[in-house]
Amino acid sequence: MSTQLFAKTSTEINLFQGYPSFDELTRDEAETIQVSLLSPCGRFMALATADAVQIFTGMEFSNRLLRVALKDVYDMQFSPSGNFLSTWERPSIAEPDHKNVKIWDLNVETPPEVPRYAYQAKVQSGWVLQFSKLDNFALKQFGKEIRIVKLDGEESTFNFDKPYSKLVPEQPISSFLISPAEFPTICTFSPEKSGKPAVLSIYAIAEGVTDKKIASKTFFKADSCQLKWNQQGNAVLCVAITDFDSSNKSYYGENTLYLLSFQGVNGALGGKSVRVPLSKEGPIHDFTWSPTSRQFGVIYGYMPATITFFDLRGNVVHSLPEQPKNTMLFSPSGRYILIAGFGNLQGSVEVLDRHDKFNCISKFDAANTSVCKWSPGGEFILTATTSPRLRVDNGLKIWHVSGTLCFVKEYKELLKIDWRHKVSQNLEKSHVIAKNEDPASDNFSDPKLGKIEVKIHPSVLEYNAKRQKNGSSDGAKDKPTGAYRPPHARRAGGAASVPGAAVKPSQRVIPGMAPPPGAVPGVAKESKAAAKNKKKRESKKKETTPDATQPDADSQAANQPRVNKEASPEEKKIRSLLKKLRAIESLKQKLAAGESLEDTQLLKIQTEDKVCKELEFLGWKNEDAQ
CATH class of the missing domain: 2.40.128 (Lipocalin)
Incomplete structure (x- = not known):
């Protein structure tokens, strides 16, 4: 069978045959479907409508394997090997003891319409059971302990009252994850609480009581976590997350990455735990294992992010430029x-x-x-x-x-x-497989790039x-695209962002000086005091020169230093002193109006003579003194 694509819209379900033909198969009942799901092995398609759940199989999902009458199913989950389907119904208010989670066995010739197991889960998050890779173990949390049942035959039951094993960690756990190995292990996370550090541990499953720790790591700054096993099941990555960032640099809290690994079956050759060294501050955007289980990559840090690849010991293998x-x-x-x-x-x-x-x-x-x-x-x-x-x-x-x-x-x-x-060739005729066979274990090899048509x-x-x-x-x-700039810097100065262009700071006109190159006259807003002084100067000039309607342009140019593209140090100093002078004038007006000033503001007013002398020394003349 060639690779197929599954697509769902609000009115239809499409199944494409894949490259190169992409032939399309359309189903008509999608307008009533609430949830749709493909099994990881590719054997089944589950569809949930308002009043039923249907399981289809076959090369084009044309054979209906099972139909059960279930109302208000809003979530479904297949086990890793596709032998079990879990359904979550909306809890019933009329029935307080309503068991809204049901487990259906699909690994028989004619699946029964009665669930293998049912229990109650009022919350939609964390409701599903965890299965091992070959569906031979099922895990469920009961309060502070994790109970494990073994599913080794068709007659085995989900009897969590008499489990195969129990795991009771030293601290209450908030999350756990079983490894995808043939001999699975369990990774548990206990958050930081009451001054006690968070604990990350790996346990080997044993009959009776599971208490053997293969590897363990304690650390602070951890309110929640994300766990990812590699495909071999001998190493796990944990991103510890805090709800708040103590440095106030991020809305999403602080992130720290830890690596726990071991060697041998169930850690017979020892385990190891390290903190992965990340060279840049900021959030962890993504982290993922290589299918070879020997390396993993991390994207982290404030944008532009850093991309680094590590080995199983947490050593840096390769780093890419920030992007x-x-x-x-x-x-x-x-x-x-x-x-x-x-x-x-x-x-x-x-x-x-x-x-x-x-x-x-x-x-x-x-x-x-x-x-x-x-x-x-x-x-x-x-x-x-x-x-x-x-x-x-x-x-x-x-x-x-x-x-x-x-x-x-x-x-x-x-x-x-x-x-x-x-789907494997031996599954094309029948959907039933042995318990110890992994239907998704086909080895795929990526193409070698050469002259490709x-x-x-x-x-x-x-x-x-x-x-x-x-x-x-x-x-x-x-x-x-040019160099990367954060969103807040892309429209600096009121101009639209142009990729690759430098961002120019906004320019303003300084009273008493020629406008800078490119500035539009009249754009800069003048203060009330500056406008009043300007009016006084214009009226005084009219009195002294009644025959002249406008001041002499040559004399005005002589009194005002020209601003070139690159201002000289003297011109920069004059601008700074004029700014101080305007601030002093504003403080004097507040003092005359009866406002109370601080001691530092009064001291600033006393420096007016010193500022004026420095301006005269630099060649600037006060027009009011003329």
């Missing part, structure tokens, strides 16, 4: 790395080759992207604009790793988009023609 990026995605084999700036950034995308010293092999622009994913084979990149993140320009684009745009599909309202992972779908030509007609274009060509 406005906030997204990092490794290809399925780990050879190519996508770095991009989405959200409030411009949407520029770069693809790096890990085997060629992180050199950039392609660039393209994908503005307003809300979804970005690699294809399961690592040859194509999906970028899409979806609603309700953005309600305009909804659509999807398929890019080749070389930067060529291969397929475009525009929508009035696109709600969801995803790749359908490749990529077939472009006709939709791209239509899209480019439409864009050119509207006066815009889209593609892999770079745009002259």
Whole structure:
């Protein structure tokens, strides 16, 4: 089966066959669907309507496997191997004991319409059970402890009253995550509380009581965290987050990155915990593991951000120049790395080759992207604009790793988009697999770039023609963006921001001096006192020279120093002294009006004679003294 694409709108569901044909299959019942979901293994598609949940299977999801009558299902979740489906219904007010979470077993020939397990979860966050990679363990938190049940056969039950193992940490935990390994371990996080530091620990699952710590790390400044395991399940990254930033530099609190790792099965060869050294202050925008599980990348710091790659010991492997990026995605084999700036950034995308010293092999622009994913084979990149993140320009684009745009599909309202992972050949005839078989374990290899001839779908030509007609274009060509500037500095001086142009500070006219080059006469606002003095000077000149209607231009030019493009030190000094003189005049008027002044303001008035002498020494003449 070729790679497929799944797209959902408010009126239909589309399934595309993938490169190069992109044939489309449309379903009609999408207008009543509230939730849609593809299983990680690619075998199932779950659709939830207002009164039922349906499971479809097959090459084109044409075979309905199961239909159960469930009302108001607003969330669903597949287990990693796709053997179980969890559904969350809206809690019923009429039934206080309503078990609104149900687990359905899909790994049988005819799945029963009765759930394997049901429990109550009133809150939609954190409601789902955690399953191991092969669906042979299920975890659920009960108060301060975590209970683990083992699912080793069709007759096994989710009996959390008699669990396979119990984990009771020393401090109450706020989050935990099971590793994606064949012999799974559990990472727990206990936040900082009552002067006690936060604790991050890795436990090995054991029958009876799980209390063996493989690795542990204690630290402060941690109210919550984000956990990410690598694919081998022998290392975990933790971003510790505080609710507030003590330095008042960020609205999003402080971020610190920690790395816990171990060697051998269940840490038989020892564990290690380190704080990842980040060389720049600021938030952590993204962090992700390489599929090889030997390296990870971090994007951090105030914009422009720093991009650094580390090894399993927390040592720096490679760093990229600072640039406005906030997204990092490794290809399925780990050879190519996508770095991009989405959200409030411009949407520029770069693809790096890990085997060629992180050199950039392609660039393209994908503005307003809300979804970005690699294809399961690592040859194509999906970028899409979806609603309700953005309600305009909804659509999807398929890019080749070389930067060529291969397929475009525009929508009035696109709600969801995803790749359908490749289904193994032995699953094409039947959806049932063994418990110890991983359906998503196909090894994909990224293409080697050389002389590539990529077939472009006709939709791209239509899209480019439409864009050119509207006066815009889209593609892999770079745009002259210039140096990065933060948003608050892009309209300095009241002028529109021009990429690559220097920002000029606003200019003002100083009374008593010639206007600076480029300044518009009359734009600078004069104070009331300066306007009054100007009026007095004009009336005095009329009395002394009744025959002259205007002052002599030559004499005025002699009394006023000209400001060249680069002002001399004497002219800069005169400007500074004139500014002090205007401030003293304003304080004298306040004192005459009966206002009370501070001691420093009174001392400033006493320096008027000194300022005037310095101005005379520099060649400036007071017009009022004439």
